Amino acid sequence: MKAILRTDVGKTRTINEDAVFAGEGLYLVCDGMGGHQAGEIAAGMAVEVLSGALKKKRPGIRVLLSAVAEANARIFAHAGERTGLHGMGTTLTALWADERHVLIAQVGDSRAYLLRGGVLRQCTHDHSMVAELVRNGSITPEEARTHPQRNLITRALGTQSKVDADVFEFARQQDDRWLLCSDGLTSMVSDAEIAAALSGAPLADAADRLLEQALARGGTDNITLVLLEDEGGASHD
Ligand code: MN
Numbered sequence: 001m002k003a004i005l006r007t008d009v010g011k012t013r014t015i016n017e018d019a020v021f022a023g024e025g026l027y028l029v030c031d032g033m034g035g036h037q038a039g040e041i042a043a044g045m046a047v048e049v050l051s052g053a054l055k056k057k058r059p060g061i062r063v064l065l066s067a068v069a070e071a072n073a074r075i076f077a078h079a080g081e082r083t084g085l086h087g088m089g090t091t092l093t094a095l096w097a098d099e100r101h102v103l104i105a106q107v108g109d110s111r112a113y114l115l116r117g118g119v120l121r122q123c124t125h126d127h128s129m130v131a132e133l134v135r136n137g138s139i140t141p142e143e144a145r146t147h148p149q150r151n152l153i154t155r156a157l158g159t160q161s162k163v164d165a166d167v168f169e170f171a172r173q174q175d176d177r178w179l180l181c182s183d184g185l186t187s188m189v190s191d192a193e194i195a196a197a198l199s200g201a202p203l204a205d206a207a208d209r210l211l212e213q214a215l216a217r218g219g220t221d222n223i224t225l226v227l228l229e230d231e232g233g234a235s236h237d
Pocket of ligand 1: 183
């Protein structure tokens with residue numbers, strides 16, 4: 001897969017608590033949370049543990065879930081050791097590809113999207129309070145975008161002793177475009193705008209356009225994205 005990465009502190013935050021990774025068929029976006037740079041530490045630990053655990057392994061659901069559990073346990077233990085880090089955690093959106101399949105693991109409100117045949121679809125469900133309210137019909141998706149508690153996530157890596165990750169599997173298709181991103185992008189840029197940016201333009205131009213749009217709308221959060229293009233064939237990168 002061809003990969004383009006962008007991460008930006010945004011316009012109002014002083015530190016970037018998102019973390020991003022790309023290598024050997026594995027792509028990660030993590031959005032850390034917690035005071036005093038604890039979020040940055042949590043997101044960095046998630047990337048370190050997952051990339052280490054999955055290196056040189058063949059993609060499989062059990063291996064992926066056990067690596068997620070390991071990352072969760074390591075962050076949770078680290079948070080318990082220092083009072084300043086108490087409650088730290090991170091979202092995780094992971095994409096892991098072999099020759100024929102893509103696995104996605106999801107915790108929190110970062111997202112994976114797939115553009116296939118000109119149609120964009122969100123492949124993950126947000127683990128957030130507003131997403132639950134939308135699912136049970138209490139509020140509309142439009143109301144969710146401006147809801148005062150729109151940043152409240154219901155699952156995170158490292159905040160509890162155990163974590164329940166969603167896993168999705170897809171068959172790869174040549175020319176598929178995948179987007180992994182933190183909520184600093186999706187809170188500023190609509191799905192229609194994401195679809196427009198991903199359609200047609202070269203990958204790097206699409207990534208630049210999405211980042212510029214998020215910044216132009218205010219950039220009130222850290223903005224991170226991994227954009228992938230499936231070139232087909234057996235190679236991972
Ligand atoms: Mn965020």
